[in-house]
Amino acid sequence: MSDHHSQENVHVVDYGKYIFVWLSLLAFTGITVSVSGINLGNWTVVIALVIASVKSWYVLNYFMHLRHEDIVFKIFISVALITLAIFVSLTFLDYSFVR
Amino acid sequence: MSSTAHTHVAHRDDYGSRMGMWLFLFTELILFGGLFIVYAVYRYMHQQEFHLAAQELNTTIGMLNTIILLTSSMTAAMSITALQKGNVRFSMSLIVVTILFAGTFMVNKFFEWSAKIHHGIYPGSKELVMRPEGEILYFGLYYVMTGLHALHVIVGVTIFVFVLVFMKTGTVNQTAYVKLENAALYWHLVDLIWIFLFPLFYLIH
Amino acid sequence: MFRSASNFSDNVDAVFLYIAGLSLIVLIGITVTMVYFVIRYSRKRNPVPKNIEGNLTLEILWTAIPFLLFMSMFYFGWVGYKDMRAIPADAIDIRVTARMWQWSFEYPNGVKTDTLYVPVSKAVKVDLKSMDVSHAFYVPAFRIKKDVYANKNNNLWFRSDKVGRYDIACAEYCGLNHSKMYSAVQVMEQKDFDAWFAEVSKKAGVQPTLVLQLKK
Amino acid sequence: MVNVAGPADKIEPSFLEVSTNKYKGILSWLLTVDHKRIGILYLFSMMTFFSVAVVFGFLIRLELIAPGRTIMGPQMYNQLFTLHGIIMIFLFIIPGLPAVFGNFFLPIMIGAKDVIFPRINLFSWYLFITGGLIAVISTMLPGGSADTGWTFYVPYSVRTTTNVIPALAAAFILGFSSILTGLNFVTTVHRMRAPGMTWFKMPLFVWGLYATAWVQILATPIIGITLALVIVERFLGVGIFDPALGGDPVLYQHLFWIYSHPAVYIMIIPAMGIVSEIIPVFARRTIFGYRFIAFSSLAIALFGSLVWAHHMFTAGMSDTAQFVFSFLTYAVSIPSAIKIFNWVSTMYKGSIQLDPPFLYVLSFIFQFSIGGFTGLMLGALSVNIHLQDTSFVVAHFHYVMFGGTGFGIFAAMHYWFPKMFGRMYNKKVATWAWAITTIGYNALYFPMFIMGYLGMPRRYYDYLPEFQPYHVASTIGSWILILGLIIMFTNLIVGMRRGKKAPANPWGGATLEWTTQSPPILENFHTIPTIEKGPYDYSQFEIPAAKEAQ
The missing domain is CATH 1.10.287.90 (Helix Hairpins)
Structure with a gap:
C-alpha cells in the first residue's frame, strides 16, 4: 500500500503566488494576441498552441496544485494527455497522407 | 427484514476524492479532445476558409473573456487558501466574485452570439449555407465548442453555489474543504479549455 | 457461386x-x-x-x-x-454512381448503363461517388470492395480474367432496400465488348471511345 | 489467505437482509449504496435487457431462414438488428462484467468494505436505467425506433426519419454510466486495498477490471461527444459530419471507432479476468504466469486503443494509415495469445474438477480462440478488403463478444452464484445447459464464416438463394442456443429460490471473497483482512467442500 496516507500534509499557497501566476498568465495572453498579428504561416498555430500549453502548465501546477500532489496524479495526467495525443496523431495518419 | 441503518462508509478520504475528481476531469478533457480532433482535421482540410471565417470573430471580446476567466480562476484558487487559513467569510466572498466573473463571461458570450446570429450566421441559416464548406464547418464548430464550454461554465457556477451552501451550513470548513477543492478543480478545467479555444478560434490570422 | x-x-x-x-x-x-x-x-x-x-x-x-x-x-x-x-495507367476509367438503392455506370464517352460491362483481361478503374448516403461497392468474385461517399473520391481497380457475370453488392448499410442493391459486372470477350460498346455509343450519339472526353 | 471473517459456523444476516438505509422492501434496494446490492440491481436489469435482445436476435434469425419476406418487412428487420446491437452492446456486454460482477466482487476481492464512492455507484445505475428506458421508449414513438445499425454511421443517421435522437441520447447516457463505474474502480483499487494487498497480490479479475476502468475513463468520452455531435447535427442542422454541409463521414467513423474498438476490450478484458479466476480454482493449483497475465491486460488496454481504424480498411484511408493500423492490429493479438497459452498451461498437472463454471471456461477458450484467429484473417489488409462488412465479420465479433465475453458472463454467474445468493443451483442441469448452449452457439455462428467468405454482406434483409443452406443451419442453431439459455436461466432462478444452502467456500477458492460467508454480510468483513499470500495459493487447502454438496 504505497498511497495510503489519507490525511496528507496540507499545503497552503500564498495569495502572492497566485497573483504572480495570474500576472504571468495575463502576460502570455498578451503575447499570444500580439504574435497572432504577425504572419508566420504555419508557425502561427504552432506558436499559439505552445503558448497555450505554457499557460495550461501554470494553471495545472499552481491553480490546480498539481505540484503538491503525489506522483500518481502526475502519472495519471500524463496517461490522459498521451492518450489524447495518440488519438490525434493516429487520426492524422489518415489525413496528412495522400488518401 | 431488519433494517439497521448502518453508518456505511465511515472514513473520509480527501485524497481519494481528489483522485476521483481528476479522473472525472480527464473524461471532460477527452470529451473536448474529441472536438479538438474534429477541429484539427477540418482546419487541416480547409485552411483558407478557416482563416477567412475567423476574421469575423471579435478578438477583443475573446481576449476580454480570456482575462475574465483567468482572473476568476485565480479567485477560485485563493478561496481555498482563505478557507485553509480559517477565513470563511473571505473565502465565501472570493467564490461570489468567481461566480460574478462567470456571469460576466456569459453576458459577453451572449452579446457575441447574438451579434453573429443577427448577421445571419447560425447553423442552418441561409447566409451560412451559401458559404464555402470550410466556413460552414468553422461556424458549426464555433457554436458547438463555445456552446459546450458555456454549458460547463453554467455547471461550474452551479457547483460553486452548492459549495457556498455547504460552507454556510459548515459541511465545508477549515478542516474539511475537499469539496471546495474539487469545485475549484472543475473551474480551472473550464479555464484550461478556454485557454485553447481562444487562440484556435479568435486568433487565426 | x-x-x-x-x-x-x-x-x-x-x-x-x-x-x-x-x-x-x-x-x-x-x-x-x-x-x-x-x-x-x-x-x-x-x-x-x-x-x-x-x-x-x-x-x-x-x-x-x-x-x-x-x-x-x-x-x-x-x-x-x-x-x-497500384492502378495501371492504361486502365479504362468508369464512373460509378451509387444512390439509394441502385448503381449506375458511366463510360468515359458519356454512355450510361446499369450493369457494368467490361472487356476481359483489361484493367478497369472505377471512380466511386454517392448521390446520398454511404454505400460500398463490392464484387465478391473479384475480392474487391470500397466504400462510396458523397464528397470523397474513392476508387479501385481490377482486371477480370474470366468471361462471365458477377454480382455487385452494396456492402455498407444504406437503409430500407440495402439488401436489394445488387447489380452485376458482365465480363466479355474483347470483340463482344467492342461490338456492344459501339452499339450503345451509337444509340447515345457519341464516339465509341474509352479515352476520357474533354468537356467543352 | 488468512483472517477468515467472523466465526465460520455462525451465519449472520447477510446484505440481502440488512439494508444501508432506513427503508424496507423495494425502496431499500432502489436507494441502497451497498456495492453488492447495486451489483444485483445491475444483474437483474442487465439480464432483462439481454432477454429482450435475445428475442430480437431470434426474430432476425427466423426472418433469415428463407430469402424474401418470411415474418417481417425490411424496415422492421432493420430496426430489429439495430436494437439488437444497441441493447447487446450498451446494455448488456459493456456493463455486464464490470457493473455486475465488478461491483459485487471488486471490493471484496481487495478486502474493502465498499467502493470508494458508493453514491456515485448508485447514480451510475440510475444513469444505466435511464439510458435503457430511453432506448425502450424510442421504439414506441411515432416514426419507430432507429434503423441505422448500432454504429449510427452518418450521413444515414442524419437523414433517416426514424427516432435516432433518443437512441443516440440513450447511448450517450449509458456512456456516462460506464465512465462513472470506471472512475469508481480506479480510485477504489488505488485507495481501498486491504493491508498487505500489494499490486501483485491482487486477483487477476481485479487487474482486468482496473485495465478496463482506464479504457472506460479515457475512451468513452470520445463516443459521448461524437454521438452528441450527431444529435446536434440532426436537431439543429449544424454542419459537422454530413457531406452535404462539407463534413467528412470518414471522420465520424474515426471518432466512433476510437471508442468502439477499445470498447471491445472493455467487454473482453474482465471476461479474461474471470477465466483467470476460475481455472486455478478448478485445477487446484496456482495460475501459470501471473505477472504475464496481469501485464497482458494492461497491454491489451493500451494496444487496443491504437487499432480502431481496422474497422475502416475499405473507407479509403491513406495507405500509411492502412499499413500502421494493420500492423498494430497484429500487435494487439499477441497479449491475447499469451493469455490463452497461460490458461491452458494452468491445467497442466492440476487436479481438475469439471464443474459448470469450468465447463463454460473451456467453451470460452475454444470460442475466443476462434474469434481471435478469424481476427487475424481480418487483420490482413488484402483479405480484409474482401471480408469487410460481410457475415464473416458478424461471426467473428460474435465469437469474441458472445462466445468469449458472453460465456465469460455465464461462467461468472455459475462461479459466484453460491456466493451472491447463498444457494446452489442444480449442477447436472447446469452441465446440460452448458452442452446445449455451446452446441447451439457454434451451430448458429459458424456457418456465418462460410457464407461471409462466399460473399454474403451483413445487415441484409434478403439474400441470394445460394446462401440459404447456411442461413437454415444458422437459424436452427439459434433455436438450440435459446433452448440452452432457457434451461440455464430457469435452473439459476430455481436455484436462487429453492437451491440447497451453499457453504462459504463451495469450490475451494483462495481469493478473499470465499473467506466471507455466503451471502456476505453488509460490509463484507468483520475486520479488514491482512493479506500475506498471493491470490492463488492452494498449498493450505484440503479437498474442497464442493464434494459434499454433490
Missing part, C-alpha cells in the same frame, strides 16, 4: 488459406492439449496437483513465435493490398 475471377482473387484466397491453415493448426493444438489436460489431470486420475508458478522460457517462446507468424501474415496482407492500390 463461389468464383475467383479477378487478378486479386487467387492472392486473397492464398493469404486467407495461409492464415486459416496456421490458425487451424494452433486451434487444434490448443483444443487437443486442453482436452488432454482435462482428462489426464482430472481429479480422479490426479488427486494431488502440482504447483507451477510459470516458466520464463515458455513465455518468451509463445510471445516470440506468434509475433513472427503475425508479422508474416501482416506482410502478405500488405503486399496483396499494395497491388490493389
